[in-house]
Amino acid sequence: MRIHREGRTILLIALILFASISFVFWYAISNAALYIVLGVTVPLYIFMLRFFRVPKRTVKLDDEKVLSPCDGTIVAIEEVDEPEYLKEKCIQVSIFMSVWNVHINWHPINGDITYQKYHPGKFLVAWAPKSSTLNERTTIALKRPDGVQVLYRQIAGYLARRVVCYAKQGKKAEQGQEMGFIKFGSRVDLFLPLSATVKVGIGQKVKGTQSTIAVIAKKE
Numbered sequence: 001m002r003i004h005r006e007g008r009t010i011l012l013i014a015l016i017l018f019a020s021i022s023f024v025f026w027y028a029i030s031n032a033a034l035y036i037v038l039g040v041t042v043p044l045y046i047f048m049l050r051f052f053r054v055p056k057r058t059v060k061l062d063d064e065k066v067l068s069p070c071d072g073t074i075v076a077i078e079e080v081d082e083p084e085y086l087k088e089k090c091i092q093v094s095i096f097m098s099v100w101n102v103h104i105n106w107h108p109i110n111g112d113i114t115y116q117k118y119h120p121g122k123f124l125v126a127w128a129p130k131s132s133t134l135n136e137r138t139t140i141a142l143k144r145p146d147g148v149q150v151l152y153r154q155i156a157g158y159l160a161r162r163v164v165c166y167a168k169q170g171k172k173a174e175q176g177q178e179m180g181f182i183k184f185g186s187r188v189d190l191f192l193p194l195s196a197t198v199k200v201g202i203g204q205k206v207k208g209t210q211s212t213i214a215v216i217a218k219k220e
Contacts, residue, residue, distance in 0.1 A: 004104060006164055006181045007052025014048060047099075055102055059176030059209045061110075063144070064218060066196065067175060068211040069108045069152055070188045072097040074204045082191045085115045085141050086151055090191040091198060093213055095206060097186050105180040105188060106209050107142065107173040109150050115141035116169040121156075138165040138180070142173050146219040151191040154182055176209040192216065 003011065018041040026034035059067070076094035097103055121136040136156040143149050154163045165180040167173065182188075192198075196214040200206060206213070 002054040003049070004052045004054050004181060006183065007048070011045075011048060011052065014045060018045060051099065051103065053102065054104065057176075057207075057209050061175050062212075063110060064215050065175075065212050066108045066150060066190065066192060066214040066216060067106070068095065068206040068208050068213050069179075069190065070095055070097055070103070070105050070206075070208045071101040072188070072206060074200050074202055074206060075187075076189075077198060077200070077202060079194070080191075082151060084117075084139055084151075086149060086191060089194060090151070091194060091196055091214070093190040093192065093198065093200065095188045095190070097182065097188070102208065103182050103186065104178055104208065105154055105182065107167075107175055107177045107179045108152060108190065108213065109142055109144060109173070110175045111142035111144045111150075111173055113140060113167050113169050113171050113173050114143045114149070115139065115151070116165065116167050118163070118165065136163055138163050140165065140167045140179070144216075148193060148216050148219060150193075150216075153189040153191075154180055155187040155189065156182060190214075 022034055022037050022041065025037045072095040074093065075096045076092060078092050079089060080092045082088060082090045118138045138154045139151065141149055141151040154165060156163050162183045167179045190213060192214050193216060196216045198214045199212045
């Protein structure tokens with residue numbers, strides 16, 4: 001199992017900390033105390049290893065498809081105004097990532113990165129509608145060669161206290177390419193043109209780079 005680069009330092013610190021605590025309990029108290037500590041720290045460390053795992057996936061590229069940018073559950077599909085960059089009505093599709101999901105984020109389409117901005121903010125629960133505009137977040141916009149634009153937003157949640165974004169304005173993005181990571185529970189919002197045909201429903205489980213969120217026909 002390959003571990004994501006964002007987790008390596010955290011896992012090393014956790015390993016040293018858990019080992020130190022276990023040694024103190026064994027040396028200063030008893031074997032029974034050590035077993036109790038191990039009963040807590042070992043499952044916790046296994047959970048952390050799973051959280052930072054990098055799944056092996058093959059991406060099937062398709063210029064008209066919007067692939068899921070993350071693993072999670074669809075929690076919202078609605079028509080909204082996008083005021084930050086697109087400044088027009090869009091279809092918003094929101095994906096909630098629980099602590100059990102892989103938390104890597106991927107580009108949903110091919111295109112130029114026309115916008116990227118980090119916003120500090122609060123840490124409301126990620127499934128709350130207000131988290132899209134009030135929480136710590138990073139907004140990225142991509143423009144396809146035919147002019148179609150898709151905007152998506154990494155949103156930190158109550159447990160997620162750090163949004164990591166590798167996308168840089170002015171660079172090219174490849175569909176299925178890793179673009180960021182959100183640590184410990186979070187959400188990603190997609191803003192699609194009204195012409196998009198949404199292929200998912202509320203409550204549906206999706207996989208990053210594998211599930212099709214929507215189809216946007218090429219402009220002539």
